[in-house]
Amino acid sequence: MAEAATATPExxxxxxxxxxxxxxxxxxxxxxxxxxxxTLYVGPxxxxxxCSSQGPFATERLSSNGEVYVWSIIHQSRPGIPxxxxxxxxDLPEGVAVNANILGVEPKPExxxxxxxxxxxxxxxxxxxxxxxxxxxxxxxx
Amino acid sequence: MREVAVIGxxxxxxxxxxxxxxxxxxxxxxxxxxxxxxxxxxxxxxxxSGNLYQTSGSGQRILxxxxxxxxxxxxxxxxxxxxxxxxxxxxxxxxxxxxDMVLAIGSEQMGKQGLLGSGGDPATSPEGRVGSYIMPxxxxxxxxxxxxxxxxxxxxxxxxxxKNHFHSTQNPLAQYQKESPLDEVLNSRTIAYPNTLLMCCxxxxxxxxxxxxxxxxARQYTTQPIKVAASVLTSDPYTDRDLTLPDISTLTRNAAKxxxxxxxxxxxxxxxxxxHDCFATAELLHYENLGLCADGEAGKHVASGxxxxxxxxxxxxxxxIAPLQDKTYQPRSKAVVNASGGLLSKGHPLGATGVANxxxxxxHLRGQAGxxxxxxxxxxxxxxxxxxxxxxxxxxxx
Ligand SMILES: [Zn+2]
Numbered sequence: 001m002a003e004a005a006t007a008t009p010e011x012x013x014x015x016x017x018x019x020x021x022x023x024x025x026x027x028x029x030x031x032x033x034x035x036x037x038x039t040l041y042v043g044p045x046x047x048x049x050x051c052s053s054q055g056p057f058a059t060e061r062l063s064s065n066g067e068v069y070v071w072s073i074i075h076q077s078r079p080g081i082p083x084x085x086x087x088x089x090x091d092l093p094e095g096v097a098v099n100a101n102i103l104g105v106e107p108k109p110e111x112x113x114x115x116x117x118x119x120x121x122x123x124x125x126x127x128x129x130x131x132x133x134x135x136x137x138x139x140x141x142x
Numbered sequence: 143m144r145e146v147a148v149i150g151x152x153x154x155x156x157x158x159x160x161x162x163x164x165x166x167x168x169x170x171x172x173x174x175x176x177x178x179x180x181x182x183x184x185x186x187x188x189x190x191s192g193n194l195y196q197t198s199g200s201g202q203r204i205l206x207x208x209x210x211x212x213x214x215x216x217x218x219x220x221x222x223x224x225x226x227x228x229x230x231x232x233x234x235x236x237x238x239x240x241x242d243m244v245l246a247i248g249s250e251q252m253g254k255q256g257l258l259g260s261g262g263d264p265a266t267s268p269e270g271r272v273g274s275y276i277m278p279x280x281x282x283x284x285x286x287x288x289x290x291x292x293x294x295x296x297x298x299x300x301x302x303x304x305k306n307h308f309h310s311t312q313n314p315l316a317q318y319q320k321e322s323p324l325d326e327v328l329n330s331r332t333i334a335y336p337n338t339l340l341m342c343c344x345x346x347x348x349x350x351x352x353x354x355x356x357x358x359x360a361r362q363y364t365t366q367p368i369k370v371a372a373s374v375l376t377s378d379p380y381t382d383r384d385l386t387l388p389d390i391s392t393l394t395r396n397a398a399k400x401x402x403x404x405x406x407x408x409x410x411x412x413x414x415x416x417x418h419d420c421f422a423t424a425e426l427l428h429y430e431n432l433g434l435c436a437d438g439e440a441g442k443h444v445a446s447g448x449x450x451x452x453x454x455x456x457x458x459x460x461x462x463i464a465p466l467q468d469k470t471y472q473p474r475s476k477a478v479v480n481a482s483g484g485l486l487s488k489g490h491p492l493g494a495t496g497v498a499n500x501x502x503x504x505x506h507l508r509g510q511a512g513x514x515x516x517x518x519x520x521x522x523x524x525x526x527x528x529x530x531x532x533x534x535x536x537x538x539x540x
Contacts, residue, residue: 072282087274099273
């Protein structure tokens with residue numbers, strides 16, 4: 001048995017499609033493009049649901065500017081998750097969409113509109129028992 | 143493929159049964175369905191058991207209650223379409239000629255466990271930090287997609303809830319039998335905009351069963367065999383927002399197209415529909431997905447009175463609903479939708495739902511639906527959708 005290593009706490013992305021830079025303003029969203037059929041996916045992929053090939057996939061950097069496709073305001077969520085929050089599907093110019101929270105506006109229907117221009121930001125949102133930090137992205141009005 | 147008949151059905155009242163086991167609920171439903179058609183347990187050649195939360199061995203545990211005859215048991219799990227997928231497997235067992243008499247049972251005990259789930263370690267959960275993935279959010283956004291495309295208002299979605307709660311007052315087997323006028327629906331607390339609490343189905347326990355047999359043998363047991371005119375199952379085709387915004391529409395449209403072809407019928411031929419109104423927003427989307435109205439007209443359709451029992455808005459609601467009506471609107475289909483009260487008021491014990499829909503339509507086709515009877519019902523469509531993803535459509539015909 002190896003000795004229990006005192007692991008240095010890491011800074012990790014909360015979701016696999018977020019790539020972390022040296023500083024938070026260098027973080028970006030990443031996609032994978034199927035080299036067989038050209039379909040772009042958000043995040044890493046091994047197989048293509050559209051053409052059923054095994055790729056290969058090329059990693060692409062996605063834009064940090066997008067438009068709100070649809071949104072909802074969530075008033076009741078899983079235990080321990082603060083509400084209300086605005087959950088949205090944000091369309092990116094590359095032709096893919098991501099789920100995101102919208103911050104920077106009060107979560108009320110009158111503050112939201114379809115096609116709203118938004119911009120991505122990242123921040124630390126949590127820490128697990130081992131002390132690892134988790135970085136998440138959200139969008140704010142552009 | 144042989145013609146298949148439903149000869150016996152049952153449903154136990156949906157609600158909470160903390161003092162009974164789920165296999166007792168399932169066995170009761172099974173025995174009542176057999177009694178409904180005078181078939182003995184020993185005549186049943188196979189059991190198809192739909193149950194989501196306690197899937198493994200669910201059917202065998204039911205047989206340990208109702209009769210261990212040693213028959214083959216197939217346990218089915220397929221999200222919210224669990225019960226209806228079990229029914230479809232039972233249909234194929236007869237249609238293929240493998241068996242002459244089979245039983246489909248759907249059962250579920252959800253207790254206080256909701257549809258939200260625990261979501262694992264809160265430190266690493268994306269829920270509420272990187273958007274939302276819970277059911278109320280998915281169906282809230284599905285409604286907002288309709289609003290974006292057609293300007294549908296929260297009030298239009300709310301009418302599905304008003305209608306289904308009204309219908310449920312005449313269904314003694316519904317979990318809730320309480321009316322909810324429009325202002326009450328709109329003023330209940332928001333769960334996930336635009337759905338309020340009264341626009342979300344409750345959780346609960348329940349069971350339902352159906353006895354299926356070959357049409358050529360059906361008349362030995364009943365004077366009113368109900369023909370299964372179509373039985374279809376689909377999953378999601380690839381779409382551009384795949385895995386970001388679950389698509390509840392395309393798989394329903396695909397299923398409807400196949401089902402209408404199989405049955406040789408169209409939406410205009412339907413007397414009634416039991417569709418998957420897990421949230422009020424979903425009901426309106428499915429009017430269009432099933433072809434009951436043209437795309438974009440779901441709000442006008444529900445406000446027109448067409449999908450209400452007797453095809454009209456009850457007098458006491460006329461004043462509330464008048465501002466939402468388009469007097470020039472002509473409904474394509476006059477199918478009554480969710481005469482049972484729907485998932486919104488009848489309840490939605492996941493595995494039981496798909497079989498309960500079948501039971502509801504069978505009762506109407508036989509003229510046994512009491513005060514909620516759809517007059518002269520000849521053809522009924524039962525639709526169920528489960529996320530991630532499964533859609534069933536069964537068309538039943540007198
Ligand atoms: Zn591909």
